[in-house]
Amino acid sequence: MEKSQDAKKKTDSTSGVLSREMIDELKKDPRALFKEAIRKNDAASCLVKTAEIHGHYCPGSTLGVMATLYGLSLLKKETADSDGIMENLLAIIEVNACFADGVQAVSGCTLGNNSLIYRDLGKHAVTFVSRNEKEGVRIRLLPDFKTYIHKEVPEFYPLMDKVIMKRKGTQEEEKLFREKATEAAFAIITYPFEKLFAFERVIPVIPERAPITGTMVCPECGEEVMETKTGKRGLLRNMCFACGGKFQEVNGQGIIERNFRDHGHHTEPE
Known part of the structure; x- marks a missing residue:
């Protein structure tokens, strides 16, 4: 009797941050909310969930979110629904910056599930491809994106220069920078994909599946x-x-x- 009660305690161990019902639903499909947001092209929901792992809102991760939504919309539906277990959907990322977290969160392609390939090229670009298809799609950021951010939130880049680039911001300026970064992030998602990115169909070179090693x-x-x-x-x-x-x-x-x-x-x- 005591053992069964202990087992029940373990299975019921939740602080209430997520309801038991929500946990039970997410057990069936942990990416259910992301998948629904992707199907509905709901950039705001994807951005909020991306910030859970990125830690803050910023234009960089937002552009990764938008690039991924754009890329997945150009692939077959079943490719976008990949859960990472079989490494079918791959994301080839070309920069290790905030942009990469937006790609990982929305696509579900991560370093840990071997579906994220990092190429050290320093470009805000990502290629999505299914192992079941030869052709993939490469999404690259257009240089003009900065003009849109400046138009929507003119304080962002001067604050970024002082707080991030020069590391000379006061506490008040750091707080204001976070606020303006959030404003910029949510402003970007109102723009159509075509204003922010260019895409091309490509046949990428991809690695073999990750080896099973001892x-x-x-x-x-x-x-x-x-x-x-x-x-x-x-x-x-x-x-x-x-x-x-x-x-x-x-x-x-x-x-x-x-x-x-x-x-x-x-x-x-x-």
């Missing part, structure tokens, strides 16, 4: 690591990249090579 224990640090992320020869054989010293990292600069030993990041286990 894990092993690094002989140096004793931590579990994917077999594909270990040294292959010599003294570094079977050693994780952290213990080997060199690895690649995606950060604000793009894809760069790092060295643990040079930066003192590798610590001994406690």
Whole structure:
């Protein structure tokens, strides 16, 4: 009897942020709200849900939202309904900035489900393609988008220059910048896709599906690591990249090579 009550407590553990009914519905399809918003071309709902992961509203993530809605509208319906499990829908993103979060949130193509491909090109552009189709669609941002933001919220770019670019904003200016960024974000979604983006049909080169790899224990640090992320020869054989010293990292600069030993990041286990 006690076990069944404990089990019930675990299954009923919710703080009430989401109702039990909503949780039960989202168990069936966690992307149900996104899918409905995509079908209805509801950019505002997509923007609000994107901000849940992006942390704030800004023109960059909003443009990622709009680019994704535009791209998915140009693909077959069943492609847009992909849930990421079989990696059928792919998003090839060309920039690691706010734009990328809009793409990940709305498309459901993420780094974690291996449906997001990052190409370090520094362009606000994304290609959507289904593995079941040869042809995809590339959406790229038009340079004129800044004129629309300036027209709608003229305070945005001067504040961005001071608060973000120069890091010299006061607390009041930072607060005002957030407000103006939100205004700009919701202003952009009122514009038609064609004013913000250009698109072209493309036949992209895509990678094979993510390999299913085993894990092993690094002989140096004793931590579990994917077999594909270990040294292959010599003294570094079977050693994780952290213990080997060199690895690649995606950060604000793009894809760069790092060295643990040079930066003192590798610590001994406690």
